[in-house]
Amino acid sequence: MEEALVLGCVWLAFLLVGILCGRERGRENLGALLGFLLGPLGWIIVMVMSDRRRKCPECGGVVEEGVRRCRHCGSPLTAPPDPNRDARNRDMLEQLRNMPPPGR
Numbered sequence: 001m002e003e004a005l006v007l008g009c010v011w012l013a014f015l016l017v018g019i020l021c022g023r024e025r026g027r028e029n030l031g032a033l034l035g036f037l038l039g040p041l042g043w044i045i046v047m048v049m050s051d052r053r054r055k056c057p058e059c060g061g062v063v064e065e066g067v068r069r070c071r072h073c074g075s076p077l078t079a080p081p082d083p084n085r086d087a088r089n090r091d092m093l094e095q096l097r098n099m100p101p102p103g104r
């Protein structure tokens with residue numbers, strides 16, 4: 001009975017540290033999941049992932065997704081341009097065009 005309690009505490013610690021590791025990369029949910037499933041290995045996996053958070057171009061501070069102003073220096077933020085988006089859309093359209101019509 002006591003062992004189950006200890007195991008539960010250890011598991012909870014894995015989960016919480018996973019959230020903390022994930023927060024460093026803007027991936028709290030994934031960090032929680034990997035920490036819960038894999039323990040310390042999950043923390044490492046999250047820590048080596050790319051940082052998903054945005055950085056202010058003016059001061060380099062971390063800002064949340066979707067905000068219009070940096071909370072550190074107050075400079076306005078614009079959405080980062082995605083040069084691949086147009087190319088991706090073109091590729092998708094091309095694939096749709098090349099698909100055989102249904103029912104033949």
Ligand SMILES: [Zn+2]
Pocket residue numbers: 056057058059060061070071072073074075
């Ligand atoms: Zn800033």
